[in-house]
Amino acid sequence: xxxxxxxxxxxxxxxxxxxxxxxxxxxxxxxxxxxxxxxxxxxxxxxxxxxxxxxxxxxxxxxxxxxxxxxxxxxxxxxxxxxxxxxxxxxxxxxxxxxxxxxxxxxxxxxxxxxxxxxxxxxxxxxxxxxxxxxxxxxxxxxxxxxxxxxxxxxxxxxxxxxxxxxxxxxxxxxxxxxxxxxxxxxxxxxxxxxxxxxxxxxxxxxxxxxxxxxxxxxxxxxxxxxxxxxxxxxxxxxxxxxxxxxxxxxxxxxxxxxxxxxxxxxxxxxxxxxxxx
Amino acid sequence: xxxxxxxxxxxxxxxxxxxxxxxxxxxxxxxxxxxxxxxxxxxxxxxxxxxxxxxxxxxxxxxxxxxxxxxxxxxxxxxxxxxxxxxxxxxxxxxxxxxxxxxxxxxxxxxxxxxxxxxxxxxxxxxxxxxxxxxxxxxxxxxxxxxxxxxxxxxxxxxxxxxxxxxxxxxxxxxxxxxxxxxxxxxxxxxxxxxxxxxxxxxxxxxxxxxxxxxxxxxxxxxxxxxxxxxxxxxxxxxxxxxxxxxxxxxxxxxxxxxxxxxxxxxxxxxxxxxxxx
Numbered sequence: 215x216x217x218x219x220x221x222x223x224x225x226x227x228x229x230x231x232x233x234x235x236x237x238x239x240x241x242x243x244x245x246x247x248x249x250x251x252x253x254x255x256x257x258x259x260x261x262x263x264x265x266x267x268x269x270x271x272x273x274x275x276x277x278x279x280x281x282x283x284x285x286x287x288x289x290x291x292x293x294x295x296x297x298x299x300x301x302x303x304x305x306x307x308x309x310x311x312x313x314x315x316x317x318x319x320x321x322x323x324x325x326x327x328x329x330x331x332x333x334x335x336x337x338x339x340x341x342x343x344x345x346x347x348x349x350x351x352x353x354x355x356x357x358x359x360x361x362x363x364x365x366x367x368x369x370x371x372x373x374x375x376x377x378x379x380x381x382x383x384x385x386x387x388x389x390x391x392x393x394x395x396x397x398x399x400x401x402x403x404x405x406x407x408x409x410x411x412x413x414x415x416x417x418x419x420x421x422x423x424x425x426x427x428x429x430x431x432x433x434x435x436x437x438x439x440x441x442x443x444x445x446x447x448x449x450x451x452x453x454x455x456x457x458x459x460x461x462x463x464x465x466x467x468x469x470x471x472x473x474x475x476x477x478x479x480x481x482x483x484x485x486x487x488x489x490x491x492x
Numbered sequence: 493x494x495x496x497x498x499x500x501x502x503x504x505x506x507x508x509x510x511x512x513x514x515x516x517x518x519x520x521x522x523x524x525x526x527x528x529x530x531x532x533x534x535x536x537x538x539x540x541x542x543x544x545x546x547x548x549x550x551x552x553x554x555x556x557x558x559x560x561x562x563x564x565x566x567x568x569x570x571x572x573x574x575x576x577x578x579x580x581x582x583x584x585x586x587x588x589x590x591x592x593x594x595x596x597x598x599x600x601x602x603x604x605x606x607x608x609x610x611x612x613x614x615x616x617x618x619x620x621x622x623x624x625x626x627x628x629x630x631x632x633x634x635x636x637x638x639x640x641x642x643x644x645x646x647x648x649x650x651x652x653x654x655x656x657x658x659x660x661x662x663x664x665x666x667x668x669x670x671x672x673x674x675x676x677x678x679x680x681x682x683x684x685x686x687x688x689x690x691x692x693x694x695x696x697x698x699x700x701x702x703x704x705x706x707x708x709x710x711x712x713x714x715x716x717x718x719x720x721x722x723x724x725x726x727x728x729x730x731x732x733x734x735x736x737x738x739x740x741x742x743x744x745x746x747x748x749x750x751x752x753x754x755x756x757x758x759x760x761x762x763x764x765x766x767x768x769x770x
Contacts, residue, residue, distance in 0.1 A: 222714070223751035276750070277554050282758075436500070473501035476559070 215347060218243065224281040225250040230271070231347070237331040237339045238298035244340065245275040251288035252349050259354035259490035260290040260344070261483065262336065262378075264363030264370075267395070268314045270295050274360075279476035280483060287487040290350050294340055296362065298329040310395050311402060317390070318366030319414045321403040330403055333414075337370055337377075356380035356486040360475055361444070362387055362395070364431070368416035372424035380489035382430040382482045384475050385437055388449035389417035395443050417445075420452040428459040430485045432478045434468030493625060496521065502559040503528040508549070509625070515609040515617045516576035522618065523553040529566035530627050537632035537768035538568040538622070539761065540614065540656075542641030542648075545673070546592045548573050552638075557754035558761060565765040568628050572618055574640065576607040588673050589680060595668070596644030597692045599681040608681055611692075615648055615655075634658035634764040638753055639722070640665055640673070642709070646694035650702035658767035660708035660760045662753050663715055666727035667695035673721050695723075698730040706737040708763045710756045712746030 218230040226249040235242040252258045261284075265274050271293045274280070284291045297303075297316030304325040306312035316332035344350055357378040359367035364386025371381040390396020391411045400411040412418035433446045440446070446462055453460035468474040496508040504527040513520040530536045539562075543552050549571045552558070562569045575581075575594030582603040584590035594610035622628055635656040637645035642664025649659040668674020669689045678689040690696035711724045718724070724740055731738035746752040 221747060221749055221751040222712075222745040222755075224755045228751060279557050279560070279754075281751075281754070282557070434500075467500040469499060471499055472554070473499040473506060473559075476557075477500075477502045480560075 215343065223247070224285040226252070226281065226285045228275070228281070229348070230275070233343055235298070235335060235339060237335040238329050240298040240300050240303060240329060242295055242298070242335070243271055244292060244294040244344075245271045246344060246348050247281055247284055247291040248348060249285045249288050249290065252290060255349045257349045257351040258288050258290045259356065259487070260292060260350035260352075261486055262355065262357045262367070263291060263293045264318060264336065264357070264359030264366040265293065265296050266359070266361030266363050267296070268309050270314070273472065274475070277472040277476060278479055280479050283480040283483040287483055289483060289487060289490070290348065292340070292344055294336060297332060303329045311399055315362065315399060317362060317399045317403060317414070318370065319400070319403050322410070323403060323405050326403055332366075333370070336366065337374060354379060354490040356490055358382045358384075358482055358486070359386070360384040361439070361470065365390055365396075365416060368429075369414050369419060371426055372416060372419040373413060375425065380486040381426055382485055384431075384478065384482075385433050385439070385444055385470055386416065386431060386449070387444055389415055389445045391415045391418055392448065393443045393445060417448045417452045420456045420458065425456065426458055428461070429453065430461045430482060432463045432465055432482070434470060434474045435464050435466050436468055437470045437474070439470055493621065501525070502563040504530070504559065504563045506553070506559070507626070508553070511621055513576070513613060513617060515613040516607050518576040518578050518581060518607060520573055520576070520613070521549055522570060522572040522622075523549045524622060524626050525559055525562055525569040526626060527563045527566050527568065530568060533627045535627045535629040536566050536568045537634065537765070538570060538628035538630075539764055540633065540635045540645070541569060541571045542596060542614065542635070542637030542644040543571065543574050544637070544639030544641050545574070546587050548592070551750065552753070555750035555754060556757055558757050561758040561761040565761055567761060567765060567768070568626065570618070570622055572614060575610060581607045589677055593640065593677060595640060595677045595681060595692070596648065597678070597681050600688070601681060601683050604681050610644075611648070614644065615652060632657060632768040634768055636660045636662075636760055636764070637664065638662040639717070639748065643668055643674075643694065646707070647692050647697060649704055650694060650697040651691060653703065658764040659704055660763055662709075662756065662760075663711050663717070663722055663748055664694065664709060664727070665722055667693055667723045669693045669696055670726065671721045671723060695726045695730045698734045698736065703734065704736055706739070707731065708739045708760060710741045710743055710760070712748060712752045713742050713744050714746055715748040715752075717748055
């Protein structure tokens with residue numbers, strides 16, 4: 215594990231770390247923000263933040279405006295990459311498949327299956343790696359994400375009940391099996407059998423009986439991807455049918471960018487803190 | 493004037509604008525954040541934020557974490573570029589001279605004099621351009637900046653008494669005539685006559701009688717450039733001799749990065765608001 219940088223910020227410290235990943239077979243880079251409450255190694259709740267298409271750990275780290283709230287609330291914030299990367303990792307010229315677009319699944323199709331194991335990476339490997347060096351309290355984990363990362367946060371939480379005590383998303387891809395981004399990615403990573411896709415689709419998971427105690431979602435009404443790719447309407451219907459308390463806030467004028475994410479980041483972190491410190 | 497992007501953020505709107513500049517003879521790009529208090533064209537105080545070496549308007553726009561505080565306080569925030577740019581603009585391979593390093597002076601030496609007119613651009617042209625499209629209250633202007641931009645903020649305020657009602661800086665180059673970054677830039681832009689440099693050196697301006705009503709400076713103690721390039725000790729001495737009330741806060745553990753700037757940004761904006769709404 216190599217520390218690439220350490221910067222003091224908002225009273226805490228931001229670490230950027232690279233490690234060799236067992237799951238992806240590549241080096242992976244992530245950032246960890248430790249609030250001042252973690253000084254001296256005191257355990258703090260951890261938020262896993264999953265980013266969207268094209269992003270690395272750096273986008274939310276630089277533009278997410280999360281550190282002030284994490285320092286106030288006492289939350290550790292971890293931002294992983296969105297896929298394996300490197301010259302030996304199968305890629306695609308499109309922005310929405312391959313490197314930068316791992317979709318938080320374990321691929322089952324060649325040539326992707328060897329490296330594209332972001333599901334197991336986020337769920338199993340990364341928590342061990344982070345816990346080996348930073349004082350995360352694994353009894354108090356929350357998960358959130360944006361767009362493809364919102365999909366990742368919802369599906370990981372739905373598929374691993376009890377693991378994450380708080381879940382939220384910004385503009386998540388709520389029903390990937392039913393939209394172009396998702397059908398392309400799930401088809402190529404998982405293969406043509408759509409039954410296998412349902413374990414990686416928040417709406418399908420809910421339809422198939424998976425549950426969350428509650429859920430916060432913010433969605434910009436001026437988001438260019440809303441109707442074709444994100445489909446919060448399907449999430450709303452699925453949660454209503456299943457009795458999952460969903461707080462879905464449609465935000466007038468907001469788009470899909472970090473200017474939207476950063477606006478509501480502190481709200482989400484307070485939502486998580488209220489449940490993680492409960 | 494071309495609008496390159498408009499994004500809603502923190503209840504206000506962020507505009508990125510490109511215009512043909514009379515002073516630099518090039519296109520120049522800047523960002524303007526309008527807080528919700530400016531809705532409907534209501535005039536609001538304006539903060540000019542001058543960035544440091546290598547930066548464009550984008551760095552602080554993405555990483556500065558200023559929008560939440562500006563939206564709360566009712567401040568318009570303008571972030572210009574740090575130099576003219578383009579294939580026809582004289583440049584230098586070094587990061588600390590030429591494009592990205594205008595030093596907020598009007599160059600007097602060939603081949604820089606034609607384009608490198610960042611002093612007049614920030615002081616005269618940009619306020620007219622911004623006022624033509626956005627509701628800035630020119631009776632209530634504040635100025636701030638980082639590193640080279642802290643130098644720019646201090647020297648523009650000292651050289652134009654009464655123009656800026658509030659002034660602050662993060663890790664400013666306080667005495668450019670006495671440090672490597674400054675002697676290189678001032679020597680090549682202004683020529684060998686050091687008398688001409690004194691009008692572009694905050695410590696020298698104060699020694700020569702220029703005054704500010706008061707000044708806020710934050711400086712990281714772990715800033716790698718502190719002793720060789722920034723010299724807050726010289727600023728402290730000059731302000732003490734001149735009776736300028738300087739609030740110089742040495743911040744343990746903080747470096748020269750945006751992780752430092754963003755930590756204290758809201759504090760600075762509150763400082764400015766207290767004076768601009770006074």
